[in-house]
Amino acid sequence: xxxxxxxxxxxxxxxxxxxxxxxxxxxxxxxxxxxxxxxxxxxxxxxxxxxxxxxxxxxxxxxxxxxxxxxxxxxxxxxxxxxxxxxxxxxxxxxxxxxxxxxxxxxxxxxxxxxxxxxxxxxxxxxxxxxxxxxxxxxxxxxxxxxxxxxxxxxxxxxxxxxxxxxxxxxxxxxx
Amino acid sequence: xxxxxxxxxxxxxxxxxxxxxxxxxxxxxxxxxxxxxxxxxxxxxxxxxxxxxxxxxxxxxxxxxxxxxxxxxxxxxxxxxxxxxxxxxxxxxxxxxxxxxxxxxxxxxxxxxxxxxxxxxxxxxxxxxxxxxxxxxxxxxxxxxxxxxxxxxxxxxxxxxxxxxxxxxxxxxxxxxxxxxxxxxxxxxxxxxxxxxxxxxxxxxxxxxxxxxxxxxxxxxxxxxxxxxxxxxxxxxxxxxxxxxxxxxxxxxxxxxxxxxxxxxxxxxxxxxxxxxxxxxxxxxxxxxxxxxxxxxxxxxxxxxxxxxxxxxxxxxxxxxxxxxxxxxxxxxxxxxxxxxxxxxxxxxxxxxxxxxxxxxxxxxxxxxxxxxxxxxxxxxxxxxx
Amino acid sequence: xxxxxxxxxxxxxxxxxxxxxxxxxxxxxxxxxxxxxxxxxxxxxxxxxxxxxxxxxxxxxxxxxxxxxxxxxxxxxxxxxxxxxxxxxxxxxxxxxxxxxxxxxxxxxxxxxxxxxxxxxxxxxxxxxxxxxxxxxxxxxx
Numbered sequence: 001x002x003x004x005x006x007x008x009x010x011x012x013x014x015x016x017x018x019x020x021x022x023x024x025x026x027x028x029x030x031x032x033x034x035x036x037x038x039x040x041x042x043x044x045x046x047x048x049x050x051x052x053x054x055x056x057x058x059x060x061x062x063x064x065x066x067x068x069x070x071x072x073x074x075x076x077x078x079x080x081x082x083x084x085x086x087x088x089x090x091x092x093x094x095x096x097x098x099x100x101x102x103x104x105x106x107x108x109x110x111x112x113x114x115x116x117x118x119x120x121x122x123x124x125x126x127x128x129x130x131x132x133x134x135x136x137x138x139x140x141x142x143x144x145x146x147x148x149x150x151x152x153x154x155x156x157x158x159x160x161x162x163x164x165x166x167x168x169x170x171x172x173x174x175x176x
Numbered sequence: 177x178x179x180x181x182x183x184x185x186x187x188x189x190x191x192x193x194x195x196x197x198x199x200x201x202x203x204x205x206x207x208x209x210x211x212x213x214x215x216x217x218x219x220x221x222x223x224x225x226x227x228x229x230x231x232x233x234x235x236x237x238x239x240x241x242x243x244x245x246x247x248x249x250x251x252x253x254x255x256x257x258x259x260x261x262x263x264x265x266x267x268x269x270x271x272x273x274x275x276x277x278x279x280x281x282x283x284x285x286x287x288x289x290x291x292x293x294x295x296x297x298x299x300x301x302x303x304x305x306x307x308x309x310x311x312x313x314x315x316x317x318x319x320x321x322x323x324x325x326x327x328x329x330x331x332x333x334x335x336x337x338x339x340x341x342x343x344x345x346x347x348x349x350x351x352x353x354x355x356x357x358x359x360x361x362x363x364x365x366x367x368x369x370x371x372x373x374x375x376x377x378x379x380x381x382x383x384x385x386x387x388x389x390x391x392x393x394x395x396x397x398x399x400x401x402x403x404x405x406x407x408x409x410x411x412x413x414x415x416x417x418x419x420x421x422x423x424x425x426x427x428x429x430x431x432x433x434x435x436x437x438x439x440x441x442x443x444x445x446x447x448x449x450x451x452x453x454x455x456x457x458x459x460x461x462x463x464x465x466x467x468x469x470x471x472x473x474x475x476x477x478x479x480x481x482x483x484x485x486x487x488x489x490x491x492x493x494x495x496x497x498x499x500x501x502x503x504x505x506x507x508x509x510x511x512x513x514x515x516x517x518x519x520x521x522x523x524x525x526x527x528x529x530x531x532x533x534x535x536x537x538x539x540x541x542x543x544x545x546x547x548x549x550x551x552x553x554x555x556x557x558x559x560x561x562x
Numbered sequence: 563x564x565x566x567x568x569x570x571x572x573x574x575x576x577x578x579x580x581x582x583x584x585x586x587x588x589x590x591x592x593x594x595x596x597x598x599x600x601x602x603x604x605x606x607x608x609x610x611x612x613x614x615x616x617x618x619x620x621x622x623x624x625x626x627x628x629x630x631x632x633x634x635x636x637x638x639x640x641x642x643x644x645x646x647x648x649x650x651x652x653x654x655x656x657x658x659x660x661x662x663x664x665x666x667x668x669x670x671x672x673x674x675x676x677x678x679x680x681x682x683x684x685x686x687x688x689x690x691x692x693x694x695x696x697x698x699x700x701x702x703x704x
Contacts, residue, residue: 002569005576027336031283034329041322046571053374054318062325062358063635066351069332070631073348074624084583114669130628133652135314137375138653141646144664145654154667155643157672159636163677166632167686170625212568219577223585269589272598289586296582300575311574318645352627355634362641366648373652375645438597439589512688515630519687520680523637527675534667537652538660 002046009042012085026072034065051137114153185214185307198254207356220311222299230449231261233496240497241504271438272317280337280436287334288443294326295447296453305467305484306476316376317365320458321358324413327451328354332416334444338435349421349511356414356518357419363526364402364409367533368392368462376420389546391465396545398532403463405526407495410455412518414448415497418506419514456495457488464491629686633678640674 016036020029037060044053133139144152185191198210235250235258242249250257275284301316303309313319328351335347369375371392372383384391393403412419436444458465467484474480494503540548647667654663681687 005569005572008576025280027280027703028282030534031286031333050313050315051318051646054315055321057322058325058636059635059642062322063326063355063631063638065329066325066332066355067628067631067635069329069336070348070351070628073336073344074628107621117665117669118666131657133650133653137315137646137649141648141650142654144643144647145650145666149666153644153669153673156640156670159640160673160677163633163636163674164680166636167629167681167684170629170632171684208570212573215573216577217575219581223581228607269593270596272600273590274601285590289583292586293579293582296578296585297575310578311571313571313575348624348627352630356630359634359637359641362638366641366644367643370648370651373649376651439593443586443589464635471648513573515687519633520682523678527671531668531671534651534664538664541655548630 004034005042006046009039009046012036012039013043022108027069028070030065030068034061035069037061037065049136110157118149215310216242218308218454219300222304222310222486223296223357226450226453227446227551228300229453230446231487232258233449233453233500234264234445235261237500237503238498243503248393265442268438268442273440274435274437275463276339276435278339280339283337283461284435285440287330287337288447289330290333291327291447294323294330295450295454297323297326302375302454302457303381303461303466303489305481306378306381307481308485309378312376312378314376314377317369317380317462318375318533320454321362321365322404324454324535325354325358327447328358330447331353334436340435343435350415353415353421353514354413356515357409357522359409360405360518360526361409361413361524363523363530364406365458365462365529367399367402367526370530370560371537372535373393377461377466381461381468384465384468386465386468386470387474388465389544390468391463393463394544394546396536398529398536399463401525402529402533403439403459405522405529406463408457409522409526410459411499411502412514414451416452416503418502418508420503420508421511421514452499453496456499457492459495460488460491464495466491552554627671633681633686636677637674644670 012035016032016034016039019032020036023029023032037056041053041056041061044050044056133142195210196206199207238260239249239257250260253259253263275281298320300311301309301313301320303312331354332347332351335343335345335350338344368380372380374380374383388394392399394400467488469480469483469487474481474483543551644667647663647670651660651663651667654660678687
């Protein structure tokens with residue numbers, strides 16, 4: 001069974017990627033990208049990373065592909081000419097010194113608060129104390145709350161930044 | 177914990193005998209081939225049963241809506257009109273396959289295929305009984321969510337490929353509706369995963385019991401709210417009324433499947449009905465105790481398995497009836513009401529739910545309300561008996 | 563290294579996906595034998611309530627679909643990160659570390675709640691935006 005899944009996933013991935021490059025229609029390229037990402041999920045399965053494969057399915061296939069087709073549609077689709085109808089004249093500012101200073105100070109304050117809160121609760125887990133985890137998901141979870149907890153929390157801040165940034169960029173002119 | 181049919185069947189002597197004969201016939205590949213054959217037969221069986229349920233779902237919908245509207249419903253074809261769905265299937269099979277000449281032929285043909293493939297993929301992890309789960313994946317819940325989102329992609333591609341204004345609008349609305357409502361569904365399932373500590377469906381159902389007070393829905397008030405958030409979100413995910421704006425017959429002619437005729441439309445319709453069943457099945461497994469029989473009647477033998485399958489189907493079909501009833505009771509939501517409901521009501525409720533469940537487990541050691549009530553009553557009985 | 567990981571558990575998944583594809587292809591091919599095939603001009607044009615279709619299919623610009631897609635991706639990634647932590651919460655609670663995981667979940671969720679609160683306040687979640695309408699009169703509602 002391993003070989004079957006590997007062969008199918010390889011065909012999907014490489015075939016999809018090749019078709020993305022060779023097609024002239026943007027929408028078809030999105031569909032081939034979908035096939036390619038499905039193949040990558042299959043490759044994760046052959047590596048034994050079942051949770052990562054499921055995440056690939058849920059986030060990429062369910063989210064990113066839909067976002068791409070939306071983007072292709074909103075920018076005129078495969079029949080678009082050179083000019084688009086965006087209407088966004090305002091270019092989001094990279095930020096001036098004030099923005100950066102406030103950003104750095106809030107990051108430091110947030111880090112200090114998180115540290116204060118977490119240091120009350122965290123005492124290191126002894127080796128014999130930790131329960132035995134067998135599945136990939138459980139091992140990932142255990143790492144996320146002990147060794148890599150900073151990465152876990154920082155990723156939430158990163159997602160917040162992405163959310164706010166996307167919301168600001170996607171905001172149309174306010175009729176000024 | 178891989179109690180799929182193969183590992184269940186391998187307990188029996190006859191299966192071991194079969195294994196030996198296969199090994200002697202095919203040498204090394206024998207056991208693998210036997211496993212594959214058992215899975216193949218199981219999958220074909222499940223697909224056939226599901227397709228029949230999908231077809232009977234159309235019949236049930238017409239009969240139940242007729243009952244609610246004081247009329248008869250189909251009663252000509254077969255006894256009580258039961259074979260109506262077969263007649264419909266044959267009709268759609270024989271219809272001409274019209275592809276609009278401005279349509280994108282590749283994507284036009286791909287969309288029903290993606291929809292059906294996505295729905296069939298979700299059937300692999302449904303827990304029909306403790307021995308008869310096709311594939312007890314360790315990441316079952318998350319895999320179901322991922323594969324189910326293929327249907328959303330298919331709806332958008334179907335709407336796009338038809339190259340007609342109605343379909344495009346229906347497709348965009350359908351895709352944005354499905355992705356929006358995925359968030360409350362995932363968050364309420366996450367609360368259940370929190371409480372059971374495992375992502376595979378066998379673990380989810382195993383953490384519950386047979387009697388109603390051992391189900392997750394009655395475990396604490398947060399899961400109770402979570403069930404309704406999940407149910408409403410699931411209704412919207414499958415484009416069922418009152419959330420069926422993408423296929424709103426009075427508004428968009430037929431939304432994303434306007435230009436599809438014959439078998440292609442049949443695939444979309446079949447995918448929708450099977451998806452409703454799957455989603456009701458997930459609700460029954462996660463919140464209503466799944467296949468657990470009260471008092472564990474029948475044990476783990478064949479009779480127990482049959483009882484478990486019946487219990488699972490009973491709970492799922494009860495939810496299915498509820499879904500059909502809701503369709504014919506409520507008016508359709510407008511598109512901005514739909515989005516407001518999702519982002520401003522259901523998502524905050526689901527997040528609040530998740531926090532509440534986590535607090536409940538932490539503070540109360542995941543005792544259910546009934547356990548605490550029983551302990552309280554017990555202590556009252558023994559302690560203050562004057 | 564640990565024992566080899568058996569992929570046999572994925573057999574039904576692959577079988578079912580193939581069954582889905584085969585069903586569609588087989589049904590359409592079989593149908594070709596029994597279906598009528600009489601294409602005509604009026605049958606092949608997209609349906610527009612009996613009139614001739616006017617213009618291309620998509621000429622209105624609706625940013626709200628894209629914003630919804632972006633917000634969905636953020637929350638999808640957040641739930642993908644939360645799932646492993648949710649799975650081990652109960653086991654960690656049993657060894658007494660439930661508080662630690664609880665605090666970490668709270669920090670994670672509070673950052674995201676502030677994100678959705680920001681979007682709510684700024685009107686990004688409204689389907690019909692309630693600001694001064696732009697000059698684009700072709701803007702269909704939804």
